[in-house]
Amino acid sequence: MTEAVNVSGSLRRRMTLTLIGGAAVLAVVLYAVVRLYAAQIAQQGQDSILAASVTSILDAAILRDGTVEVDFPYAALSMLSTASDDRVFYAIHKNETLLSGYEHLSPPDGTSHTSGTYLAETPDGALIRVATDSRTLVGADTRSVITVSVAQTQEALQVTLNGISRNVALFGAGFFCLSALLSFWASASTITPIRRLTSSIARRGPQDLSPVASPVPSEMVSLVASLNRLMGRLDKALAQSEDFIAEAAHRVRTPLATVRSHAEAMLHRVDQDENRKALRSMVRAIDESSRAAGQLLDHAMITFRTDHLERKELDLTELLQELVLRLTPVADMKDITLHVESKEPVLVSADAILLQNAIRNLIDNALKYSPVESDVMIHVSARPLPTLEIRDQGAGFPQDQIAHLSSRFSRGDNAKGIIGSGLGLTIAQEVAEAHGGALKLSNLPGGGACVTFSL
Amino acid sequence: MKFLLVEDNADLANAICSRMTQDGHVVDHADKILDAFAYSETGDYDLILLDIMLPDGDGRSFLKRHRAGKKDTPVIVLTARSQVSDRISMLDLGADDYVTKPFDHEELQARCRAVLRRKSGTGQTTIRMGNVVFDPVAGSLTIDDAAISLRNRELRLLELLINAPGQVFPKHKLFDRLFSYDEDVSENAIEVYIGRLRKHLEPSSLRITTLRGLGYRLDYD
Numbered sequence: 001m002t003e004a005v006n007v008s009g010s011l012r013r014r015m016t017l018t019l020i021g022g023a024a025v026l027a028v029v030l031y032a033v034v035r036l037y038a039a040q041i042a043q044q045g046q047d048s049i050l051a052a053s054v055t056s057i058l059d060a061a062i063l064r065d066g067t068v069e070v071d072f073p074y075a076a077l078s079m080l081s082t083a084s085d086d087r088v089f090y091a092i093h094k095n096e097t098l099l100s101g102y103e104h105l106s107p108p109d110g111t112s113h114t115s116g117t118y119l120a121e122t123p124d125g126a127l128i129r130v131a132t133d134s135r136t137l138v139g140a141d142t143r144s145v146i147t148v149s150v151a152q153t154q155e156a157l158q159v160t161l162n163g164i165s166r167n168v169a170l171f172g173a174g175f176f177c178l179s180a181l182l183s184f185w186a187s188a189s190t191i192t193p194i195r196r197l198t199s200s201i202a203r204r205g206p207q208d209l210s211p212v213a214s215p216v217p218s219e220m221v222s223l224v225a226s227l228n229r230l231m232g233r234l235d236k237a238l239a240q241s242e243d244f245i246a247e248a249a250h251r252v253r254t255p256l257a258t259v260r261s262h263a264e265a266m267l268h269r270v271d272q273d274e275n276r277k278a279l280r281s282m283v284r285a286i287d288e289s290s291r292a293a294g295q296l297l298d299h300a301m302i303t304f305r306t307d308h309l310e311r312k313e314l315d316l317t318e319l320l321q322e323l324v325l326r327l328t329p330v331a332d333m334k335d336i337t338l339h340v341e342s343k344e345p346v347l348v349s350a351d352a353i354l355l356q357n358a359i360r361n362l363i364d365n366a367l368k369y370s371p372v373e374s375d376v377m378i379h380v381s382a383r384p385l386p387t388l389e390i391r392d393q394g395a396g397f398p399q400d401q402i403a404h405l406s407s408r409f410s411r412g413d414n415a416k417g418i419i420g421s422g423l424g425l426t427i428a429q430e431v432a433e434a435h436g437g438a439l440k441l442s443n444l445p446g447g448g449a450c451v452t453f454s455l
Numbered sequence: 456m457k458f459l460l461v462e463d464n465a466d467l468a469n470a471i472c473s474r475m476t477q478d479g480h481v482v483d484h485a486d487k488i489l490d491a492f493a494y495s496e497t498g499d500y501d502l503i504l505l506d507i508m509l510p511d512g513d514g515r516s517f518l519k520r521h522r523a524g525k526k527d528t529p530v531i532v533l534t535a536r537s538q539v540s541d542r543i544s545m546l547d548l549g550a551d552d553y554v555t556k557p558f559d560h561e562e563l564q565a566r567c568r569a570v571l572r573r574k575s576g577t578g579q580t581t582i583r584m585g586n587v588v589f590d591p592v593a594g595s596l597t598i599d600d601a602a603i604s605l606r607n608r609e610l611r612l613l614e615l616l617i618n619a620p621g622q623v624f625p626k627h628k629l630f631d632r633l634f635s636y637d638e639d640v641s642e643n644a645i646e647v648y649i650g651r652l653r654k655h656l657e658p659s660s661l662r663i664t665t666l667r668g669l670g671y672r673l674d675y676d
Contacts, residue, residue, distance in 0.1 A: 250508055253535040254464055257557035261470030264560055267631055268477065276627060283636045290557050326552070329565035332607040333635065368637070373606065 012191045019183030026179070027172040031165075038164040042157050043129075047117045050131030053080055053150045057090070061146050063137040068094050068144055082156035089128065089151040094144050105130065105149045126153050193217050197224065209235035245297050252293050260286045295423040298357060302427055306434035309351045316346040316388065316455075317380050319355060324378070327363055335373040338363070342380040348455050350435050358431035361424035362390050362451055369394035369449065385437065387454040396443035406439060428453060456571075456580065457481045459498065461491040461514065462506040462533065467556075471504070474560055479618050487511045495521065495528070502567055503530045505550070515548055522549040529574045531566060533558070559635065568592050582617055585660030585675050589617055598659040608633050609652050616663065616673035625670040 056076040062069055070092060080088045091098060091105035104123060115133040122128055134147040193216055200214060211228035260283055267279045317340075324338050331338050348355075366376045374393040381387050397405060406425040428451075429439040437455040444450050458475060462468040463486045475482045483498060485491040488511050495503065503521075507514040518530060532553040551570045554563050571592045582589045588597045591614040596603045605613065615624065615632055630642045649671060653663050660676045 250535040253556045254467065257535070258464060258467040258470060260557040261467055261474065261560070265470055265474055265477075268628065271625065271627070273627075280636055286557060287559075287636060294555065329569040330562060332569075333561060333565055334638075335606045335608055372608075372638075 011194070012187045015187040015190065016183050019186060020180050023176050023179030023183065027176040030175065031168050031172040034168045035161075035165050038168070039161055042160050042164075046129055046152065046154070046157055047131060049079060050117060050129060050150050050152060051133070053077065054131045054133045054148045057092070057148045057150065058133055058135050058146065061092070061135070061137065061148070063139040063142070063144060066139055066142050068099060068137065068146060070100070076150070080150070080152055084156040084159055086153045086155050087126070087128075089122075089149075091149045093147040093149075096147075101149075102151075105151055120151070122153075128153050129157075193220060201227075209238070245300065249293065249297055253290055256286050256290045260290075292423075295427070299423050299427055302354060302357060302430060305351060305354055306430055309354070309434060311349045311351055313347060313349055314352055314355075316348050316350075316355075316386055317342045318345070319352065320359060320378060320380060320388065323356065323360055323363065327360070327367065331367055331376070334367065334370070336367055336370050337375050339375060339377045340380070341377060344382060346380050346382040346386050348386045348435075350455060351431075354431045354434065358428040358453065359388065361427050362388075362453060365424050366390050366392040366394075366449070366451070385454045387452060390451045390453070391444060391448055393448045396447055396449045397441055399443065402441050402443075405441060456501040457499065458483070459491070459494050459500045459503045460484045461486075461488070461503065461509065461517065463487065463509050464506075471560075478564070488514070488517050491517055492520070495526065500528050502571060503528055504533055504563075505530050506533050506535075508535065518548045518550060527574070529570045531563070531570060561632065561635070568594075584617065584620070587656075587659045587661055587675075589613065596655070598656070601658075603655055605652075605655060608648055609655065612648050612652055616671070617661075620673045620675060623666055623670050623672045629671065 053076045056073050057070065060071045060073050060076075062071075077088055077090070080086070089102040089105055091101035091103070093099060105120075117129060117131045120128050120130050128151040130149055130151040132147060132149040134145055137144045137146055196214070197212065197216060197220065200212065209231045211231060212224050216224050263279050263282050263286070267276060267283070270276055270279065320342070321340060324340055328338060363376070363378070370376055370392045371394060376393075377389075377391045379389040379391075381389075406429040425439070425441075432439045432453055432455065435455045437453070440452040440454075442450045442452070458480055460468060460471055460475075460482055462471065462484070465486065468484050468486065472482045472484055483494050483500075485494050486509075488509050491503075491505075494500075505514045505517060509517075514532065518532075521528075521530065529551045530549070532550045533556055534553055535556045551574065552566050554566060568591070572594070580590055580592045582591070586599045589595070591610065594605070594607070594610050596605055596610075596613065611633060612629065615629060626642050626645055630645050633645065633648065634640060649663060649665075656663065662674045662676075664672045664674055666672060
């Protein structure tokens with residue numbers, strides 16, 4: 001029984017996606033932080049070299065006879081050389097006038113004492129890092145503020161930074177992949193107890209309503225406890241309804257049996273035609289109602305069972321022969337002979353109780369509608385489908401009603417005077433359909449009905 | 456034949472007993488399992504008719520103990536339940552057949568005969584009359600050692616007549632015993648069977664006499 005369940009997402013997918021999403025966010029944050037930190041450190045390195053260069057130039061500046069002399073130390077610039085051929089600029093200002101160097105490295109305006117580092121741009125658009133410091137040189141009568149700026153383009157820094165970024169990105173991607181794998185594993189292992197519970201319930205037979213006994217994780221305890229309570233209630237309800245049906249049948253049938261026995265006994269004692277007629281119709285009414293009650297209860301049970309077929313391997317021929325043995329005394333009373341034609345065992349996987357009930361109904365029908373001293377042929381064959389064919393020598397089905405006879409409480413026009421509830425064919429059809437088969441009604445060319453029951 | 460009827464409903468039990476006695480059988484009646492054991496221990500029964508729902512327990516427990524005690528007296532269960540699974544478990548427990556209440560008395564008789572035929576074979580219920588040997592359970596008739604095959608209704612008719620030779624059976628009485636309640640035929644249908652039986656009995660010392668307006672009687676020379 002697969003009924004539509006309202007599905008909303010998958011626990012496993014949701015968990016996997018959450019974990020992978022978390023890992024992705026973490027990887028990006030890691031990348032950003034490491035890169036920022038690396039950029040800061042690299043910049044600090046450049047800045048301290050630039051500052052040292054500035055200081056060494058400043059140290060070389062002296063004031064002699066009112067003029068500033070700078071004995072430009074070679075090391076001041078050579079310490080800045082890099083593998084990437086970065087360009088280096090310098091500028092020496094005295095009281096804001098350029099003494100020597102690159103004109104565009106204008107000292108920071110305003111204050112006379114400046115020191116620090118900043119980013120600037122050359123006229124050709126290259127980004128440069130500038131370090132500036134100034135010192136006041138005091139001569140005999142003059143005070144000069146010497147400002148030295150040294151700048152360098154950032155290509156080497158950029159190369160270093162790119163290298164670090166690439167490595168960090170690779171590391172982040174690796175971290176992400178590993179986390180993704182871990183999240184698949186984690187969600188699979190979390191979902192395992194749920195799967196185990198599901199399969200242990202799905203494997204159960206239809207009648208097994210015992211509580212789940214295998215251990216479950218603590219988060220599932222309340223779910224399993226509710227499930228157990230529900231199954232307990234269902235079990236009780238089923239047992240109660242089965243008992244109820246049995247009890248109801250007992251309560252109805254026992255008094256009917258008493259009345260029938262008395263009516264029958266009375267019939268043997270009375271001679272008057274009128275009384276005999278009344279008694280006979282009384283017995284018929286009793287048979288009618290008890291048969292209807294029986295068929296209704298059987299039908300209720302069959303409807304319940306068709307939802308939960310208890311299939312097992314059985315031999316259709318053997319089942320039929322047993323049924324025929326049971327029904328032979330009844331057939332004998334009308335001198336009807338039941339013939340079973342079967343060449344081989346016909347193995348089917350079916351619900352024995354349902355099959356028995358359906359076939360008994362069909363043979364019952366054949367016996368009821370057959371004339372006295374006639375034959376009922378039952379043919380069993382395994383190919384192409386396991387099939388049972390019952391042919392009688394009665395009047396056959398009314399041709400215009402043949403399509404509707406297997407619907408509930410429908411009886412043919414020729415059924416007048418024959419005791420029945422109109423449920424026999426319905427039961428047989430429902431059983432056949434529950435097993436994936438069909439029930440076909442037809443009339444034989446030479447007269448008589450033919451019922452084909454296939455699985 | 457000797458029957459044990461285990462049935463707690465007194466009304467129904469009376470009806471069954473009186474009917475069985477009418478047919479010439481001996482019936483003991485127990486209305487609870489305890490009594491049923493007592494009867495079955497002491498009496499030698501041909502067949503036990505067993506109800507399932509009894510005041511002091513389930514008829515199935517009787518069946519179980521009955522079979523465990525190596526008794527092979529056939530048992531026919533009278534059940535008021537209609538659930539098929541119930542019937543199957545009944546047969547598994549060793550019942551030979553079952554009848555669902557309310558039942559046709561003729562059907563019960565037919566089932567008893569079938570069970571007895573299967574279980575105990577033939578020869579126990581033989582009736583001899585002149586050159587006729589008749590076994591209603593086996594359904595065999597021989598006249599001067601020649602076997603004659605009879606149909607079921609002819610057999611039942613002969614059984615009725617042969618059990619009370621010299622007694623007059625009105626037509627309707629024979630009709631009630633031979634025809635089921637849902638057969639829509641007139642009482643004159645009995646004449647066909649009388650005619651056939653007469654033909655079968657021609658070589659015998661038995662004769663069926665028609666008493667106009669009264670019925671039929673079996674006489675023998």
